[in-house]
Amino acid sequence: MSTNITATAAQAKSSKYYLEWALLILSSVLLGIWAAKNTIALRNILLVIGTLVSLYYLISEFRQGRLSRHLTLAKVLPVLLVFLAFIWVITHFFFFSVDPIQQWKELKSTWLRAILACILGIGTGLALNKYPNRLTILWLGIFAAFLVLFYQYIPRAIEQHKLLVPDYDHYLFHLKINTVLMGTILLAGVDGALFDHLRSIHYQLRSTNLWIAIAWLIATAMALWSFVYIVDARNGIGLSSILYFFWFTCAIILLIKSQLSQPSLKHWFGFLLVLISLMLFIFFALQQAKLNRGWSTLIEDAKIAVQIDKYQHWQNPAQMGYPLNSRGQTVTINNYERIAWATAGSRAILENPQGVGVLAYPFAKHPNAPQRMLEDPLKPGVATHSGWVELGLAFGLPILGLLLSSLAITFINAVNDSYPAKMTVLGLVVLVFFVYTTGELAISHGLEILFYLLGLLPALLWVSPHEVGGDDVLETKIHK
Numbered sequence: 001m002s003t004n005i006t007a008t009a010a011q012a013k014s015s016k017y018y019l020e021w022a023l024l025i026l027s028s029v030l031l032g033i034w035a036a037k038n039t040i041a042l043r044n045i046l047l048v049i050g051t052l053v054s055l056y057y058l059i060s061e062f063r064q065g066r067l068s069r070h071l072t073l074a075k076v077l078p079v080l081l082v083f084l085a086f087i088w089v090i091t092h093f094f095f096f097s098v099d100p101i102q103q104w105k106e107l108k109s110t111w112l113r114a115i116l117a118c119i120l121g122i123g124t125g126l127a128l129n130k131y132p133n134r135l136t137i138l139w140l141g142i143f144a145a146f147l148v149l150f151y152q153y154i155p156r157a158i159e160q161h162k163l164l165v166p167d168y169d170h171y172l173f174h175l176k177i178n179t180v181l182m183g184t185i186l187l188a189g190v191d192g193a194l195f196d197h198l199r200s201i202h203y204q205l206r207s208t209n210l211w212i213a214i215a216w217l218i219a220t221a222m223a224l225w226s227f228v229y230i231v232d233a234r235n236g237i238g239l240s241s242i243l244y245f246f247w248f249t250c251a252i253i254l255l256i257k258s259q260l261s262q263p264s265l266k267h268w269f270g271f272l273l274v275l276i277s278l279m280l281f282i283f284f285a286l287q288q289a290k291l292n293r294g295w296s297t298l299i300e301d302a303k304i305a306v307q308i309d310k311y312q313h314w315q316n317p318a319q320m321g322y323p324l325n326s327r328g329q330t331v332t333i334n335n336y337e338r339i340a341w342a343t344a345g346s347r348a349i350l351e352n353p354q355g356v357g358v359l360a361y362p363f364a365k366h367p368n369a370p371q372r373m374l375e376d377p378l379k380p381g382v383a384t385h386s387g388w389v390e391l392g393l394a395f396g397l398p399i400l401g402l403l404l405s406s407l408a409i410t411f412i413n414a415v416n417d418s419y420p421a422k423m424t425v426l427g428l429v430v431l432v433f434f435v436y437t438t439g440e441l442a443i444s445h446g447l448e449i450l451f452y453l454l455g456l457l458p459a460l461l462w463v464s465p466h467e468v469g470g471d472d473v474l475e476t477k478i479h480k
Contacts, residue, residue, distance in 0.1 A: 054123025
C-alpha cells in the first residue's frame with residue numbers, strides 16, 4: 001500500500017513538473033513573437049494551447065489543495081478585478097454600445113485573446129512563483145526576438161557606415177512602440193529575475209548563477225542600444241529612466257535596512273549591480289540626447305501642449321501649423337502632439353465616463369470628438385498616444401478603476417512580504433503603469449500583453465513568503 005502511495009505521489013510530482021515547464025516554455029515563445037510581424041496564426045495557436053494547459057494546471061493545483069492554502073482575499077482580489085473588467089466590457093456591449101458591429105468584432109477577436117492571455121498569465125505565474133531562478137527563462141523568448149532584430153540591424157548599419165539606422169518596414173517589430181514595449185518588458189524582466197535570484201541565494205557571490213548574470217547584462221545592453229540606434233525611441237529611454245530610478249531607490253532602501261539590521265559586505269553586491277545598470281543607462285541616454293533634439297524642448301513643449309483650448313493647433317496642424325514655445329521656437333511636433341492629444345483624451349473621458357465601447361480610434365466616436373475628426377468621418381481617427389487614455393475613451397472610468405486598482409493592490413501585496421518573485425513583480429507593475437501611460441498600446445497584441453501581465457503578476461504572489469522550490473538543476477538549494 002505504501003509503495004503505491006509513494007508511486008502515485010511521485011507520478012503527481014512529475015506531472016506537475018512537466019506542466020510547469022510546458023507553461024513556462026509556451027509563455028516564453030509567445031512573448032517572443034507577440035509583437036512580431038506576421039505571427040497572428042502562431043500566436044492564436046499558442047494562446048489556445050497555453051490556456052488549456054493553464055486551466056488543467058490550475059484545476060489540478062486547486063483539487064490537491066496546494067493552491068487554496070496560499071490564497072487570501074488580498075491576493076485574489078487583483079485577478080477578480082481583472083475579470084470584473086471583462087464583465088464590464090461585455091455589459092457595455094449590451095447597454096452602452098454606439099457601434100455594436102465594430103464592438104462585436106473586437107469582442108470576438110481582441111477581447112477573446114485578451115481573456116485567453118490572462119488565463120495563461122495566471123497559470124504561468126502560479127508555475128513560477130516558487131522558482132526565482134526560472135524567471136530568466138520566461139524572458140528568453142523576447143531575448144531571442146532581439147537577437148533577430150540585431151541580425152537585421154547589423155548588416156544595414158555596416159552597409160550604411162553609421163549606427164543610427166531606423167527602418168520600421170525592414171525590422172521584426174512594426175513601428176517603434178512595439179520595440180519599446182518588448183524592450184522595456186525585457187529590461188524589467190531580466191532585472192527583476194537577477195535581483196530575485198540574488199535574494200534567493202542571500203547575495204552570496206559564490207552561489208550566483210553566472211548564466212543569469214550574463215543574460216541580464218546582454219539583454220540590458222541590447223534593449224538600450226535598440227532604443228537609441230535602431231528605432232530612435234525617446235519613449236524607450238524615458239521609460240528606462242523611470243525603471244532604473246525605481247531600482248536605484250529600492251537598492252538604497254534595501255542596503256540601508258540590511259546595514260542597520262546585519263551589516264555585511266555581501267549586501268553591497270546587489271547595490272553595485274544596480275549602480276552598473278544605472279551607469280549603462282546613463283551612457284545610452286546621453287548618446288540619444290545627442291541624436292534627438294526632442295529632449296531639450298520637452299518641458300517647454302509640454303507647457304504649451306496642455307493648454308488645448310488656448311492652442312488648438314493639435315486639431316488641425318495642416319491648416320493652423322504649430323505654436324511657438326516660450327523660447328520663441330516652434331514646438332517639437334512629436335512632443336506637442338502626443339501631450340496635446342493625451343490631454344484632450346483625458347478630458348473627454350470625464351465628459352463620457354462610460355466610454356464608446358470600441359478600441360479602434362475611440363476618440364473619433366466620442367460625442368464631443370475634435371473638429372478634425374468630425375469634418376471627415378471616413379478618415380481614420382487619431383490615437384491619443386496613451387494606452388490608458390484610449391482604454392478610458394473606449395470603456396470609460398470603470399475599466400480604468402478596475403485595472404489600475406488591480407495593479408495597485410498587486411504592488412502593495414508584493415511590498416508587504418518577501419515573496420520569491422518580489423522584485424520581478426514590483427518592477428513590472430511600475431513598468432506596466434508607465435508604458436501604457438505613454439504608449440498607444442490599447443489595441444491588438446498590446447491589449448493582450450497587458451492582460452497577460454495582469455494575470456501573471458498577482459499569481460507570482462500566490463505562494464508563501466520565503467518559500468523557494470528546488471527540484472531542477474537551475475535551482476540553488478537555500479534550505480540545507
